Amino acid sequence: MPHDARTTDNPDMARRIASFDWSATLGPIETWPVSLRTTVDLAILSPVPMVILWGADGIMIYNDAYSVFAGGRHPRLLGSKVLEGWPEAADLNREVLRVCLGGGTLEYKDLELSLNRRGTFEPLWVDLYYSPVLAEDGKPAGVIAIVVETTDRVRDAEALRQSETRLRFLDALGNAASVSRDADAILAITTRMVGEHMGASVCAYADMDEDQDGFSIRGDWAAPGSTSIVGHYSLADFGALAVKNLSAGEPLVVNDNLRELPAHEAATFQSIGISATICMPLVKEGRLTALMAVHHKQPHVWTEQEISLMREVTERSWAHVERVGAEAALQELNVNLEKRVADRTRELARTQDALRQAQKMEAVGQLTGGIAHDFNNLLTGISGSLEMLQRRLNDGKLAGVERYIDAAQSSSRRATALTQRLLAFSRRQTLAPKAIDVNRLVAGMEELIRRSVGPDVAVEVVGAGGLWTTLIDPSQLESALLNLCINARDAMAPDGGRLTIETANKWLDEHSARERDLPPGQYVSLCVTDTGTGMTDDVKDRAFDPFFTTKPLGQGTGLGLSMIYGFVRQSGGQVRIYSEVGKGTTMCLYLPRHQGPAEGDGTAESNAIDPGHGETVLVIDDEEIVRMLATDVLRESGYNVLEAADGPSGMKILQSDARIDLLVTDVGLPGGMNGRQVADAARVLRPTLKVLFITGYAENAVVGNGHLAPGMEVITKPFNVAALSTRVRDMIDRT
Structure with missing residues (x-):
């Protein structure tokens, strides 16, 4: 485990786990099962929050990212039982232990929880992924959890939903105002259209100063369709009623300023030609930011329907003014939301890839152990039989040596079968279709x-x-x-x-x-x-x-x-x-x-060695023992044999004037040229040269996945010497 506290660049949780006293729970780290140590290593290196719940009690081991998620619960969660560490989520974790220790998996999307992470309970949302961790006996011994907090995403999505609802409402505004993208134009158009509907001769709106001490009145005073600044005023200029109502967010309704207002207050209205008005405050976040009004130059009794209409239009118009900002904010929200989702998806994918890689490495470890055990048994049978055979030969005792020969050959055949099973498992075996x-x-x-x-x-x-x-x-x-x-x-x-x-x-x-x-x-x-x-x-x-x-x-x-x-x-x-x-x-x-007829059953393999008639065979193999056995059996069969240990050496012989009836070459060769490259180069020099490839495992991909040129064949290791001699004789005789 990479939990050496002496390594200064290790994550904080790696050091904490290495120095923690596990004697009362899981025992010393050195005694932990391989599956637990491998899973902890994976979690420590992960950038997303991960926690392991080990055993029936769910003893907690987690990484740095999870310590941030845990907040004030860290570091006391380390080594604790999950039901005690998170009592407010006990029902959830009890179900997790039940399902995952039974071999199942659980997944929650945007699960809402209420956790006390910082001294008070707070709502939050999370994506949770639970999977069992298998012990060496293949049974679930713990749970690994990936925790991705989605609180921001959920809240952003809710904000997005509310914004969309609001936009649908804003779409109901009048066509004239809705086509505009300018706040001033929206208010001007709205007041003018409402005024026209009410028969008002003057319409206006006003922008409040930042300090709210005054505002500038804008309206179509000069000519229809034009907008000009009439002048700068304070609320007090229009009297106590205007200050009281508009500051409180209530409309100012005046039917006849000369009759309803003191003379000094009415004077302001009179100076700009207003006798009757409905003035609506535009309030944002509790602050008076603007006014929208319709006016009559003559006294006018405003009806309840007119006041209600003005109030409704004001609210909708002000919402429409905010639409430009809302759409910009919504667009930015969408961009940021998509980016955050993409980032978190990539983080989760990286974590899952790391988990799959860890599982593959654990499988490789199990496979290696099994192979070592089986091959050690087979090698013992081969080497022991050969040793006993040598002793008997040294002592001149030939009686009974056949059983040692049989034992060695039997172990060799079993090793061949084991190799073929492993190659089948990995899809690398050389097939004979x-x-x-x-x-x-x-x-x-x-x-x-x-x-x-x-x-x-x-x-x-x-x-x-x-x-x-x-x-x-x-x-x-x-x-x-x-x-x-x-x-x-x-x-x-x-x-x-x-x-x-x-x-x-x-x-x-x-x-x-x-x-x-x-x-x-x-x-x-x-x-x-x-x-x-x-x-x-x-x-x-x-x-x-x-x-x-x-x-x-x-x-x-x-x-x-x-x-x-x-x-x-x-x-x-x-x-x-x-x-x-x-x-x-x-x-x-x-x-x-x-597409073609089935082949016959063929004949049984023979141990008889087919003789040669002085033909020349070039054998290229970097494995000295294999090369020795091949050359010996071919020479004893009556062939003239040339040999080379690598591709370049073999090419020198092929480039000479020596007669060569057949090339026998291993596929995997050192020296910069593999067997297929040697054969292709040889065919350029000797177009009719016949080639027999020797392959040990997956080199059938190199020789063409079974698609060989005419005059090329393949034989797989290990092979018996009679099969090699028979194949050589058959290829040389074949026209």
């Missing part, structure tokens, strides 16, 4: 399948008539079919059931092919159906994941379906699961149709 009749392959395996599934399982084979051929590695397909049948048997245990193996021709159109993640076209399907327990959606989603198994501990590696999936996908096909809980499962392999 043949055009086969799947019906014939199933018929040849039927007896083996019946013995493998036992008497409690009824086996039914339904082979399609006129089944198309498919280009596939038959031995790999046999292994896949047997694996599926054994899985089906286990799903029907202990009571047994019915196992159906069915083949069919499938023509997938655009829609059907897209559902199966395949190109449209013709396919051969091979389906295995059981009447077992079926799969849940969660199990179906994870069925092809490496190391995932529903079998009891020690009864399944979790690699079987992964290897089948890898082999079929590498062959250009697809695997699909159709299942219903309690009713059974169908596993279908979709294999591309091959």
